Amino acid sequence: MKFKDKTYDYNKDGYYVVDNKLENKVNKTKVSVVTPVYNAEKYLRKTIDSVINQTIGFENIEYLLVDDCSTDSSRDILLEYSSRYENIIAVFLECNTGTPGQPRNLGVKLSTSKYITFLDADDWLEPTGLEKLHDILEQTGDDYVVGKTIQLKSDGSKIVGEHESCKERRNISPYSIPHIFQHLGPRARMIRASVVKDNGIVFPEMKFAEDKQFFMDVLINCNKISTTKAPIYYLNRLDDNDTSLTKQTNIMQKTDSNIKVIHYILNKNLEPEKEKMILNRLYEFDSITRLFNTGHFQKTKLKQLYYNKFNEILKTTNGLRYDFTENFHNPLNKVAFQLYQEGKTKDLEKLFAWEKKEKVKNVLIKDNLPYYVAPFLEEKYRNIRVPMIAIFKEDRFDDQKYYLDFMVYGDCVDNITDVIIRDRDDVNLEYSIPVKVDQDGHGRLEVDLSILNQLPSSSYAMFLRYNDYNKINIRKINENNIRYENREFKFYTTIHSNIGLKVK
Numbered sequence: 001m002k003f004k005d006k007t008y009d010y011n012k013d014g015y016y017v018v019d020n021k022l023e024n025k026v027n028k029t030k031v032s033v034v035t036p037v038y039n040a041e042k043y044l045r046k047t048i049d050s051v052i053n054q055t056i057g058f059e060n061i062e063y064l065l066v067d068d069c070s071t072d073s074s075r076d077i078l079l080e081y082s083s084r085y086e087n088i089i090a091v092f093l094e095c096n097t098g099t100p101g102q103p104r105n106l107g108v109k110l111s112t113s114k115y116i117t118f119l120d121a122d123d124w125l126e127p128t129g130l131e132k133l134h135d136i137l138e139q140t141g142d143d144y145v146v147g148k149t150i151q152l153k154s155d156g157s158k159i160v161g162e163h164e165s166c167k168e169r170r171n172i173s174p175y176s177i178p179h180i181f182q183h184l185g186p187r188a189r190m191i192r193a194s195v196v197k198d199n200g201i202v203f204p205e206m207k208f209a210e211d212k213q214f215f216m217d218v219l220i221n222c223n224k225i226s227t228t229k230a231p232i233y234y235l236n237r238l239d240d241n242d243t244s245l246t247k248q249t250n251i252m253q254k255t256d257s258n259i260k261v262i263h264y265i266l267n268k269n270l271e272p273e274k275e276k277m278i279l280n281r282l283y284e285f286d287s288i289t290r291l292f293n294t295g296h297f298q299k300t301k302l303k304q305l306y307y308n309k310f311n312e313i314l315k316t317t318n319g320l321r322y323d324f325t326e327n328f329h330n331p332l333n334k335v336a337f338q339l340y341q342e343g344k345t346k347d348l349e350k351l352f353a354w355e356k357k358e359k360v361k362n363v364l365i366k367d368n369l370p371y372y373v374a375p376f377l378e379e380k381y382r383n384i385r386v387p388m389i390a391i392f393k394e395d396r397f398d399d400q401k402y403y404l405d406f407m408v409y410g411d412c413v414d415n416i417t418d419v420i421i422r423d424r425d426d427v428n429l430e431y432s433i434p435v436k437v438d439q440d441g442h443g444r445l446e447v448d449l450s451i452l453n454q455l456p457s458s459s460y461a462m463f464l465r466y467n468d469y470n471k472i473n474i475r476k477i478n479e480n481n482i483r484y485e486n487r488e489f490k491f492y493t494t495i496h497s498n499i500g501l502k503v504k
Contacts, residue, residue: 034107040121101203473498
């Protein structure tokens with residue numbers, strides 16, 4: 001049921017601008033921030049304050065908050081902030097739209113700045129975030145820039161979409177980053193307003209995947225983009241945050257939305273290589289991983305409903321000019337698709353159950369290439385190719401250094417650059433150490449104890465990094481520790497048999 005509020009003097013388009021702030025408005029700001037609001041009282045003040053406290057100067061920000069008929073105290077909070085700050089523009093909708101897309105569209109339409117960025121009403125910005133993004137666009141003349149998003153959960157934090165923030169890039173084609181069409185939420189990105197407005201790009205009327213379609217459209221219409229390592233955006237996934245519409249949408253509804261996006265992209269008749277790259281996320285991650293490699297699929301007795309929905313997806317592949325599985329990033333998904341094509345759905349179900357249960361999988365090295373071994377599958381599917389794997393050989397402390405020797409097998413051994421040591425609780429605390437890997441895959445890490453001594457006391461994950469942002473763990477089977485200047489450094493085996501570091 002749509003909520004209707006008759007308190008305000010709504011215009012013919014069904015919205016009310018508090019204090020008529022947009023009348024005769026002269027554009028003096030650099031960036032417009034657009035926030036859709038719906039029953040967001042729990043975090044709304046924190047969100048707004050994070051914009052007010054930006055180092056770019058709040059006088060340079062036009063902040064549009066569009067309320068979608070909240071029934072909590074959100075409108076009271078917006079009225080309070082609007083009365084205190086001239087450049088906070090609160091907009092109230094007459095009827096609830098049920099999607100953040102329409103409030104965002106109105107915010108874009110009403111915006112007047114050169115650049116636009118988005119912030120959800122339960123998330124917040126790094127104080128320097130807008131200044132970092134704005135300055136990059138001004139310096140480069142690019143259409144789009146994206147930085148680091150940090151997802152906050154009650155049990156720790158992680159970086160979302162590391163391809164977007166692993167390095168400083170300037171004046172590049174969007175298509176030069178293989179994963180650029182992954183993780184397309186409205187966070188940590190700033191866009192030249194003319195790209196959106198001149199091309200008529202809008203969020204579609206969907207509860208789910210509306211942001212995916214919008215940002216796919218944006219990237220399609222961008223000539224050059226930039227990326228930055230700077231932290232920009234904090235994505236709130238704390239246990240007490242239950243406001244996300246995504247949590248209120250079931251997998252069948254989500255898949256229906258994804259099918260709409262697939263048709264939308266297909267109707268653009270893009271060049272095959274571009275289309276294939278864009279659709280990969282929708283076919284591989286949204287269709288296979290989200291339908292089958294999930295707890296709800298494993299538990300349900302209505303698996304046929306999932307297969308019926310997958311058949312709807314496959315109908316969209318009729319007439320494609322290429323094999324849509326060629327770009328799959330996870331080889332397991334390709335095996336799953338082959339099993340499905342042969343009608344071996346029971347094996348498909350066993351495959352994903354094994355993938356989730358067996359955290360430490362048996363590995364086969366054949367012709368210097370790595371495979372996971374799925375013993376329950378018939379022989380032609382049993383060995384599942386893995387892009388890269390690293391296996392611990394030995395480690396030791398000697399002569400004021402820590403040495404770690406390992407072997408690497410796979411496709412991109414030559415592209416390994418460093419070892420990342422990342423704090424499990426605060427992913428902004430990350431340390432990069434160059435690593436040597438020879439042509440036969442023999443790798444060695446050497447770290448001065450004086451460098452380890454700079455690490456705060458914490459627990460750290462360790463990864464090998466290759467191709468800019470791809471990461472693999474190093475499998476480890478023993479523990480080694482030492483005391484240095486009254487501190488303990490313990491290289492240990494995680495529950496997934498990977499190497500980790502604890503510093504006390």
